[in-house]
Amino acid sequence: MSKHDHHPTNATIESQYEEYVMPIWKSLDVPLERATGCTVQDFDGNEYLDVFSGIAVTNAGHRNERVVEAAKDQLDEFVHGCSYVHPNQPVADLAERLSEVTPGDLQKSFFCNSGTEAVEGAIKLARKYTGSKEVLAVEMGFHGRTLGSLALTGNRAYKAGMAPTINDVAHIQPPYGYRCQSCDGGPCTNACATNVERVIDSHTAGDLAAIVVEPVMGEGGIIVPPQGWLAELEAVAHEHDALLIADEVQSGYGRTGSFWAVDHFEAEPDIVTQAKGIANGLPLGAFTASAEVADTFQAGDHLSTFGGNPVACAAALATIAELEDGLIDNAADQGAWLAERLDELEARFDVVGETRGLGLMQGVELVDTSETGPQGVGPAPDSTLAKHVSRNLRERGIVMGVGGFHTNVMRIQPPLSISRTQLERAIDGLEAAIEAER
Numbered sequence: 001m002s003k004h005d006h007h008p009t010n011a012t013i014e015s016q017y018e019e020y021v022m023p024i025w026k027s028l029d030v031p032l033e034r035a036t037g038c039t040v041q042d043f044d045g046n047e048y049l050d051v052f053s054g055i056a057v058t059n060a061g062h063r064n065e066r067v068v069e070a071a072k073d074q075l076d077e078f079v080h081g082c083s084y085v086h087p088n089q090p091v092a093d094l095a096e097r098l099s100e101v102t103p104g105d106l107q108k109s110f111f112c113n114s115g116t117e118a119v120e121g122a123i124k125l126a127r128k129y130t131g132s133k134e135v136l137a138v139e140m141g142f143h144g145r146t147l148g149s150l151a152l153t154g155n156r157a158y159k160a161g162m163a164p165t166i167n168d169v170a171h172i173q174p175p176y177g178y179r180c181q182s183c184d185g186g187p188c189t190n191a192c193a194t195n196v197e198r199v200i201d202s203h204t205a206g207d208l209a210a211i212v213v214e215p216v217m218g219e220g221g222i223i224v225p226p227q228g229w230l231a232e233l234e235a236v237a238h239e240h241d242a243l244l245i246a247d248e249v250q251s252g253y254g255r256t257g258s259f260w261a262v263d264h265f266e267a268e269p270d271i272v273t274q275a276k277g278i279a280n281g282l283p284l285g286a287f288t289a290s291a292e293v294a295d296t297f298q299a300g301d302h303l304s305t306f307g308g309n310p311v312a313c314a315a316a317l318a319t320i321a322e323l324e325d326g327l328i329d330n331a332a333d334q335g336a337w338l339a340e341r342l343d344e345l346e347a348r349f350d351v352v353g354e355t356r357g358l359g360l361m362q363g364v365e366l367v368d369t370s371e372t373g374p375q376g377v378g379p380a381p382d383s384t385l386a387k388h389v390s391r392n393l394r395e396r397g398i399v400m401g402v403g404g405f406h407t408n409v410m411r412i413q414p415p416l417s418i419s420r421t422q423l424e425r426a427i428d429g430l431e432a433a434i435e436a437e438r
């Protein structure tokens, strides 16, 4: 304990943060002393049901025993050797596992420490392989906050005061029928994917290295594309001799009820980026490509001092085993039940504009029906209601995320180990909170 020689409280932690941590933390609202499974506990002894997993990270549950054991065992061997200087077993084993679990012929991995690094590394690889430089990404998408991936992130709010980012990035429309003029607020008709060539013609020099997409968009508001969307982008990428990069940082590792979100669609990405759920909370990122693509990287082309930390890689191996031993199936089962319950909320409340998602990656879009939304499509997003619902839920002992391009989407992304009883408690709580705050 620092200067405080008493047991910390929420207030003491907050005051230390206030004084010593750069002031971006205010959005966090439950100081964390301890966490187990789907439960987090603050410094004042309050327990919360966690249906946000520290932004979709602790997929195998907080302090999953098998993962903790694997990490401890590795801690007893060695903690660091730089995985690109000292080849070691956890990296070798994890790379081999990833070649087995990733889609298609993806075979070789690079390990880093975070999602944003995975995205940037994947772009470097795509540029090196194709010899081209431009990148297409999706409006409202999110790929990270370092300057390279920030360029792909399709939301000005993250860039204000920080530009310029990297050049040569253009954006296509998201498959967000609910707020799309072409789809008139109805289900996505894939107009966005069929317009990609137009964007390439008018916003690029035709020197395309990659199309980077989230197969299910997370930060943008849990947006699930229709069948055909990803396949269309894959076809366009390949017509331009470019690569399709699936950013599975948030949607991967069982989150959507299958290992990868791309498993739900008929498309095969050329590179898959990973982080968040990969090591159940230990910092690790990765991107995986076919041998042909991966082998364009030569020694020295890319490196990370901490990347592929052996403790994190050991944790990742245990995480994958846990996911395959029932957690992905649980995500699919609970997710199907959850989607039905959320449909009931949509039918019951005017303020619930749309509910959507796959598996345990579900969103509830809150709206104000007395006003019209952006570009005259649908009802206005209601971020104030989302804030109130979130606070109300916290008072009921439930941590639920808020996100979306307009900050009006409740995000239900619990550990994949969540039980039906816990999920029922979360959704009953959400229903009561909406009832109270609308």
Ligand SMILES: Cc1ncc(COP(=O)(O)O)c(C=O)c1O
Binding pocket: 114, 115, 116, 117, 119, 142, 143, 144, 145, 214, 218, 219, 247, 248, 249, 250, 251, 275, 276
């Ligand atoms: C799809 C996606 N890509 C990349 C990132 C960036 O990951 P990180 O915060 O680990 O850099 C995120 C984080 O939310 C994400 O959701």
